[in-house]
Amino acid sequence: MQKPDLRALCAQIQGDESFAEAVKAALRLRGESQEELFAIACESRLQGFPDRRAEVRSVIEISNICKQRCNYCNIGSPDTKKYVIPSADLVEIAAFLYHERGRRVLLLQAGENKDQRFVAHFVHACARIKERMPDLQLIGCIGNLSRVQYQALREAGVDRYLLKIEASRPELYETVKPNDRWQDRYQCLLDLLDLGFMVGSGIIVGLPGQTEDDLVADLRFLTGLKLDMVSASVFIPGHGTVYEHCPPGDVETTLNFMALLRILNPHALMPTTSSLEKLKPDGQYLGLMAGANTLTAHDGTPAAFQHLFPIYDETRYRPNDDYLRALAARAGLVAAAS
Structure with a gap:
């Protein structure tokens, strides 16, 4: 069997020529051809980040209260004890990460919750953090909000916002997130x-009901938004969810999708997610080799709350700072605080 000309294939994708067919062919690559795709993705990353910088950010999971009940996620389970980290504690945790860990990027993540009392709490905490540490980049991730609420976050000093589209096909989105409307999600992205x-936005590769055509559309959708941050995580059937007994997504397809995201978005930050490591040894390292350049240290959520923010289950993989810095070096990148 003739080896595919991957540079020609990638040029087709970048030039929008036979886009769907070329993307599908790239998603199926394995072995040496997959490694060549990764090499092209790393070349693209070098165009956008010639200093080989990999951003290391800390995450504080500030609350597990979620107004959604998505089929793939168990955070919103009514059986889980609910918590909200007090504002003063959030400020002190941020100060510790800033001064003791040298962190300059902080992700504040919660379940999807547009309750005005919670949003006001979030806004207040962010404003206090920025007053003390104005050069700390704050990333918000609490789901769909109103434009007025997003504006309040912006005025409080929140620099970035993550809102994953999960699936660019409305019917699939509304199947896996039955309490939400795709158009509302899209409007939130436009407002942000x-x-x-x-x-930042991204998708889940391997969702039940997802097709190759969906992945083609997802790649086109994410690239068309011209985002500062893009991502792809692999589907993991979460404990206690509607999809608990569905097969997990394919890691190799996810890595190939990441590589294509990088090739089409050379200047965007892209994380290598813990979901990759959950399904495959060295998964996060392979994510870096596929073009990712962002690493998340799970060192901000107090130990007493970690088991209450499970994502997939309570044995969630939580890499620490030293491990991530070593991982970046192994991939030929330089771990940076900002």
């Missing part, structure tokens, strides 16, 4: 971009 946030 218009308000001047650095915006």
Whole structure:
């Protein structure tokens, strides 16, 4: 069997020529051809990040209260004890990460919750953090909000916002997130971009009901938004969810999708997610080799709350700072605080 000309294939994708067929062919690559795709993705990353910088950010999971009940996620389970980290504690945790760990990027993550009392709490905490540490980049991730609420976050000093589209096909999105509307999610992304946030979005590869055509559309959708941050995580059937007994997504397809995201978005930050490591040894390292350049240290959530923010289950993989820095070096990157 003749080896595919991957540079020609990638040129087709970049030039939008036979886009769907070329993307599908790239998603199926394995072995040496997959490694060549990764090499092209790393070349693209070098165009956008010639200093080989890999951003290391800390995450504080500030609350597990979620108004959604998505089929793939168990955070919103009514059986889980609910918590919200007090504002003063959030400020002190941020100060510790800033001064003791040298962190300059902080992800504040919660379940999806647009309750005005919670949003006001979030806004207040962010404003206090920025007053003390104005050069600390704050990333918000609490789901769909109103434009007015997003504006309040922006005024409080939140620099970036993560809002994953999960699936660009409305029917699939509304199947896996039955309490939400795709158009509402999309409008939130447009509001965030218009308000001047650095915006991130991404998808889940391997969702039940997802097709190759969906992945083609996802790649086109994410690239068309011209985002500052892009991502792809692999589907993991979460304990206690509607999809608990569904097969997990394919790691190799996810890595190939990441490589294509990088090739089409050379200047965007892209994380290598813990879901990759959950399904495959060295998964996060392979994510870096596929073009990722962002690492998340799970060192901000107090130990007493970690088991209450399970994502997939309570044995969730939580890499620490030293491990991530070593991982970046192994991939030929330099771990950076900002």
